[in-house]
Amino acid sequence: MKTFFDQLNSIVKPQRSDIVEKDYHLHRLLYHISQDEFLKNNVVFKGGTCLVKAYLGYYRFSEDIDFTWKDTRIWKGKSNSQTRKTCSKLTDTIIQRFDLISNKLGLDFTSDKSDLSFVEMGSGGRMLRLFLRYHSEMLDVSSVIKIEINFVDKTMFPFKHISLQSLIETVENKETAFLFPEEWEEYKKHVSFDCYTPQEIFTDKARAAMTRFSYKFRDIIDICMLEQKYGFTISQYEKEIRKKTRFVLELYKRYVDNIKSVDMPDFETIPERERNLLLFKPKPDFFNKIKLVHDQLRDLQMDLVDSN
Missing domain, CATH: 3.10.450.620 (JHP933, nucleotidyltransferase-like core domain)
Incomplete structure (x- = not known):
């Protein structure tokens, strides 16, 4: 073989x-x-x-x-x-x-x-x-x-x-x-x-990025790639993301602990090896788009913590 x-x-x-x-x-x-x-x-x-x-x-x-x-x-x-x-x-x-x-x-x-x-x-x-x-x-x-x-x-x-x-x-x-x-x-x-569907994966990835036990940069990459191909935005699907997040928060205690205790890190602190997950050379503005998505999810995560 x-x-x-x-x-x-x-x-x-x-x-x-x-x-x-x-x-x-x-x-x-x-x-x-x-x-x-x-x-x-x-x-x-x-x-x-x-x-x-x-x-x-x-x-x-x-x-x-x-x-x-x-x-x-x-x-x-x-x-x-x-x-x-x-x-x-x-x-x-x-x-x-x-x-x-x-x-x-x-x-x-x-x-x-x-x-x-x-x-x-x-x-x-x-x-x-x-x-x-x-x-x-x-x-x-x-x-x-x-x-x-x-x-x-x-x-x-x-x-x-x-x-x-x-x-x-x-x-x-x-x-x-x-x-x-x-x-x-x-x-x-x-x-x-x-x-x-792409929409389902998009909202799932957004929920996962905010509730995993440990932060996975690949979630943000996937979200950004879906935005790039289909024109999705976090604000466009915020309602669905909130519903999915509340569903797991009500069902599993660990997600309540995760969303409260695990901060999404500052973009600049993400290890270089995680930024190199891509199998193609991205355009110069790609990581700027990723940082924008990352920051939008941090804001949404903080809002969900405050309201939970």
């Missing part, structure tokens, strides 16, 4: 072999999830990887796979104990499905819920994290793909069924296809999912 990834790295950008290898495994995994009747009918794709693969292309690399449970109406009117019980049953089925998929793909995974290195429950049973492992041929280390499924969430916009991109989506290379026919065909397979 290393020879295959070396070959791919010579024909695609950003010519980062570690990224090419990870994207190959992400694409294979997403394809098999999309072919599983139970999973494809019950989850909706969201987050940074969805943003890259469904809407904006590879302006940065995102390696986690995030889903929300599609029909959140099933939680309405349920007590916390009833919700946990239902989530536990769903979790058992989901783990079984991913165990089957992992076996097909040769990924390291166990269906043992007690093994926290592979299965983790959070948010009072409302969130499931799975960790699928493989040996990286390019880095010669164990690599992880994290899958997160949020059972309870607030969505504001209808989902869209979208075809997902890979790094070789628009690449045609007869030599690689001839030398590695099986791997090339697998990486070229069509993958599609029900996805969050």
Whole structure:
């Protein structure tokens, strides 16, 4: 496989072999999830990887796979104990499905819920994290793909069924296809999912930037890229951002603690390595736009803290 990834790295950008290898495994995994009747009918794709693969292309690399449970109406009117019980049953089925998929793909995974290195429950049973492992041929280390499924969430916009991109989506290379026919065909397979809309991801990212336990500069980058492509603004979607933020503040105590105790840092103090997440050379005014978004969210965060 290393020879295959070396070959791919010579024909695609950003010519980062570690990224090419990870994207190959992400694409294979997403394809098999999309072919599983139970999973494809019950989850909706969201987050940074969805943003890259469904809407904006590879302006940065995102390696986690995030889903929300599609029909959140099933939680309405349920007590916390009833919700946990239902989530536990769903979790058992989901783990079984991913165990089957992992076996097909040769990924390291166990269906043992007690093994926290592979299965983790959070948010009072409302969130499931799975960790699928493989040996990286390019880095010669164990690599992880994290899958997160949020059972309870607030969505504001209808989902869209979208075809997902890979790094070789628009690449045609007869030599690689001839030398590695099986791997090339697998990486070229069509993958599609029900996805969050750009508006949903935009408002989710704004909420996340203000309520994470630790500040993630990538949230601001994603927001700014969405503004740049779609013309969104924080003020335009402030109502939806407030609703999403209040929803998690009412549901989870940790978010109340986070929004009160974790300040969004001054832009100038953000480490250079975090500013270099982009896979392309930005225009000179790009970081000025990011600073503006950053400052707008700081103001909104402070207002939410004062009113909470």
